Amino acid sequence: MSGCTHRHLLVVGAQRCGTTYLATALDAHPDVAMARPSPPEPKVFCDAELSTRGAEWYDRTWFAHATDEDLLGDKSTSYLEDPRAPARAAAMLGEPHVVVLLRDPVRRAVSHWRLSTAHGIETRGLEEALLADLGDDQPWDRRRSSVSPFAYLRRGRYAEQLVPWTTAFPATTHVLFLEELLADPAVLPALVGDLGLDPARTPPPAAGPVNASAGDRPDLDAGVSEALAGYFRESNADLAARLRRPLPW
Template identity: 35%
Template sequence: MNSPNLFVVGAPRCGTTSLFAALKQHPDVYASVLKEPHFHAPDLPAQPHTVSDPDDYARLFAAAGDQRIRAEASVWYLYSREAPVRIARHHPDARIVVLLRNPADMAISLYELYLRTGNEAETDPESALLRAGQTRFATSYFPFGLHYLQLMDFATPLARWRACFPGERMRVVLFDEFYRAPEAGFRDLAQWLGIDPETAVSFDARRAREAVRMTAMKQLRELPDHLRRKLNPDASRLHSGKASMAIPATLRARLREHAREVNAGFAAAAARPWPQAW
């Protein structure tokens, strides 16, 4: 069975889409054409792209050849209590990649994304980010994602993952470090995965899509219609849209202070110190 052995598990708005697009270009990697199946997180609310049937999940990797790495990326796995346990049990050889950025920047970026997609109805950033009013949840397609303050706690979920994937089985990658020199960052990640680190990949979104277009079309042809319908062709446009709202400096400062308070255990869970720039 072509079972996945690499999971990119989050966090949201931290570069998982770009990293997954780079992985797709590597000849030693077979990546699921459907990003974010979230199969191993039944404790989280289902989204339109969620795959819950075991046979459907297996179909995402059925066409894999002899590639060393078979990957999927589901950013909300990070916060799931069940995902690390299930993945460790069903994929004992798996490795885990977690991409993180400044938690305040992550929360603001997620808020701005949800305004574009219609998941967020509150247009006042302070009310949305600090108060998490329940009334707007009724119109949300993914209410879990609106708990911005809770999502800024990286230490707690990282500790759960570290307990299931100790040592070198889990790699925490910081967004700012990686995208300051993405080619070098990818080479380092490739060495960790045991694949050719000298293979060139593009981090330009258009070039990355073009590089894997034929492979993606082949994968899509082999999927049943109900799985193909889970792909959202507008997702990349919405996710790459530019922010249109000014966030007050005082609000950013309050969010950063909250992030420092809730991430006291970050260093132990991430196996790296809390970044000074955060």
């Protein structure tokens, strides 16, 4: 890495919301260097000890490949769920740009279930697994995952997860919706401009999400659909009010 001064970007989640797609698109911009290797995700600010190692260690460890890029980007989807991460990031990086990418929480939950199933972590059917998350936290192997692989629904309560980030970085937190990112080609250049970079230098992104899973909204039992709608109703309304814009789902 050269001796020039870099700014920092955190793509903090949410999981299964197209963050890999977004990170890949940003990495293609000549003024952005995303962390490598990826995978794994850095997840530095989910770890109390790693968070104390300083910006020099952070840049050297995850951005050794960077040269004269203006913005160094860290995509770690666990950050959004960790209320301690914003303060740790502020202590090390000052005021980074923070990007949050969200999607329909039911589609996100189904995609999450498919991922846990594909990795052999989940053995229950879709509806059983989703409804189980309406109850108490379910135990999981913390050696395999930094966050619960069974929090299918609670991870979609975006409004409460956003508060620590918008409180810590009110001027530099950017919230996007995957549905709009995929449908509107102007969304990505607008974000690039908000990050202080030249939108005209943004290469066109790939046709769709990198880690997409098929059938993220299969037919659900009417009772299950009603239960999920009720579960997310208050959170969705809170999110729309906080963002002062309608939700695209």
